[in-house]
Amino acid sequence: MNVGIVIVSHSADIARGTVDMVRQMVGDNVPLAWCGGNPEGGLGTNVEAILKAIDLAWSEVGVAILVDLGGAETNSEMAIELLPDDRRNKVVVCNAPIVEGAILAATEASGGASLDDVRRTAEELSPS
Amino acid sequence: MRNETAQINGEVRMTHETGLHARPSVKLTKLAKTFSSTIHLAVAQEGPWVDAKSIAKVMATKAPQNTTLYFRAAGSDAVEAVRAMIALVEHDFADGNGTASAD
Numbered sequence: 633m634n635v636g637i638v639i640v641s642h643s644a645d646i647a648r649g650t651v652d653m654v655r656q657m658v659g660d661n662v663p664l665a666w667c668g669g670n671p672e673g674g675l676g677t678n679v680e681a682i683l684k685a686i687d688l689a690w691s692e693v694g695v696a697i698l699v700d701l702g703g704a705e706t707n708s709e710m711a712i713e714l715l716p717d718d719r720r721n722k723v724v725v726c727n728a729p730i731v732e733g734a735i736l737a738a739t740e741a742s743g744g745a746s747l748d749d750v751r752r753t754a755e756e757l758s759p760s
Numbered sequence: 761m762r763n764e765t766a767q768i769n770g771e772v773r774m775t776h777e778t779g780l781h782a783r784p785s786v787k788l789t790k791l792a793k794t795f796s797s798t799i800h801l802a803v804a805q806e807g808p809w810v811d812a813k814s815i816a817k818v819m820a821t822k823a824p825q826n827t828t829l830y831f832r833a834a835g836s837d838a839v840e841a842v843r844a845m846i847a848l849v850e851h852d853f854a855d856g857n858g859t860a861s862a863d
Binding site for chain 2: 740744756
């Protein structure tokens with residue numbers, strides 16, 4: 633069982649496109665879900681959509697979330713707070729660029745790595 | 761009789777036109793992860809050697825077309841590992857494991 637990946641962007645196009653890139657480059661053996669944009673077709677993120685995406689990408693070994701800016705991060709953190717007790721400690725937000733981090737995280741996850749290793753790999757690109 | 765601690769070496773010229781860019785790096789890393797041996801990669805015989813199972817490090821080599829890639833592996837499946845890495849590069853990263861390569 634592999635760690636799942638959730639993409640949270642303000643833009644539905646960026647989130648969907650990032651997931652497409654991961655599927656094409658890494659393959660289908662990592663649970664993947666995305667959310668982004670508001671119901672009117674504009675930009676935005678919201679906690680409910682993030683919770684739904686976490687559910688879709690759920691894996692017992694954990695879920696790593698990649699976010700773009702500001703609200704994507706705070707709403708993801710809020711979504712994690714709202715998870716049931718047995719799931720809350722299995723979801724992390726990665727401090728990594730959304731597209732590059734998603735590819736790196738998924739590559740690591742596809743080999744059966746732990747959630748900690750997946751996050752560490754995604755964050756290898758971040759300036760230290 | 762194979763010495764299980766012996767280091768296995770191999771080298772191959774990379775003809776793939778984009779070099780070790782994103783997609784080839786992902787395939788190489790994914791393949792490396794299927795072996796239990798440690799596998800290292802370098803773009804020069806004297807190194808520096810990077811962990812072939814680390815996607816960030818493999819991508820960071822930015823090895824262009826016609827680079828000779830050097831592999832070394834140690835562990836119980838080191839021979840198979842080096843053989844598989846070389847085959848992947850020789851075949852232009854065409855048949856990685858488990859990727860949707862319909863392009």
